[in-house]
Amino acid sequence: MAAAGSPSATLRRRDLCSRGIRLAGKMRSDVVDLLDAYVEQQGLDASASVAAVEGVPAAAAERWDEQTGTQRLLENLAAYRAFRALLGQMLEEQQEQLGEADAALGRALAAVLLQVSAFAYHLEELLRLESRGPPSEEGAGPPPLPHLSLFERKLRGLGVLRELAQWAVRSARDLRQLAKPSPGSSLAPSPADSP
């Protein structure tokens, strides 16, 4: 086991995992509320199918239960960094709107953005414990938005929030896998990890 080195590292890791799990749970709940508010405020159909949105990290994972701890952390971190930028963009667009309801939606977006940032921090810390360190963020911003109509932007926002809700569910379970005291939670691939 690569990272389990010192007892304090193990404790710190466990602490970060359990706090991360709680944060992911709260984040999911808030994103679901935000989704409801967003759908209503933007006049969208909640059951509308949104095609995969470019630049939005998909939560879907192949062979999820076979992933190593490091893979989990790296994929999660890349996702939440992307969401941080995407939500930032959405917030900017939202702030251009006038009206009380829009302001309330803006506040809810900002609150979720804060949680996304906090979660990204947790992931960076967990990777630091790995002595691998988090990858740098150079050039990691979202692709420049093609010019979208207002409606297209709303649909894109729906896609972002839906995928984020899915990620929040996945992330809590990723951290639970990480917190397991078994070979599956080791942060470096080991021979015990058989497909």
Next chain:
Amino acid sequence: DSHNQYERVGADVTMKCGSMDWDAAVTWTANGTDIDESHLNGSYLILKNVDLTQSGQYYCYESSSWHLKYQTYLRVGTPPKEPVLMCRSNNYPKGFYCSWHLPTPTYIPNSFNISVIHGTREMVCEKDVFPKNRCHVRYLQVFSTVKYKVTLTVTNALGKDSTTLTFDEFAIVKPDPPEGVVAKPVPNNPRRLEVSWQNPSSWPDPESFPLKFFLRYRPLILDQWQHVELSDGTSHTITDAYAGKEYIIQVAAKENDIGTWSDWSVAVHATPWTEEPKHLTTEAQLTETTSASTSSFMPPPTTKICDKGAVVGSGAVAVCWTAGLVLAAYGVLFI
């Protein structure tokens, strides 16, 4: 060579006796019984408005030689109606199963074909040996927002029909009910019951996908359930049970964020702890009390409506309805 002939209920069926001419003299039998000539048109057998009872083995013989000229097994049935299909994941994140049945029987053999599409990908649904009308799919991806589309087609010799289900990955997650539910009285605690249970054995990874639970309980004599939701742990102590009453208790499970509640578990019964069984000696106790001629009167404990403290003194008017009659009777004795 015999072959199967499938016809719809209510259809008119004409059977030719192989290559025999229309005016040949033939004898038809159905399930070993000669068929009356009134059903014949020349050598053709005419069956009008067939029903299920007319299914069976039909033979046609040349009358003079009794040579068998034609045989067929008639199977009367109906084309299939739209099948009923359901899909569920009780072992998330491993996979899900779909099961189906026909709303009405067709009386003839049916074959089923199922297709499972996830986005652009066709997935394999492996048929289960048992039960028969069921197959299971292994997830290739989890946490996907792309919907699944499952189409079931049922076909028989008389027709076909199909149905399609479209769903999100999370929507079909429903664990099996908790197992091993046990409820026990707590010694020296007349209002407590200790309940414990286990995760359903089909749930593959309760550590990563923890379940939360819903407990419901009520005394047998009441209809209203009490409910408790428990976000973790597989045990709970009921602290507000009615003393001496038998309870019925059930538990259900749900993944914390994903899917729906399981069905209720098998019901267990338990009665809270009671002191030395005073309540078993009803008549004897009553007799003892009256002969001792004390001024306080204890109504029989089987009187559910009253507290002990509600009835005082001989001759006093009791608040309690049921005990009041008894009290009045004894009151008369003591005045």
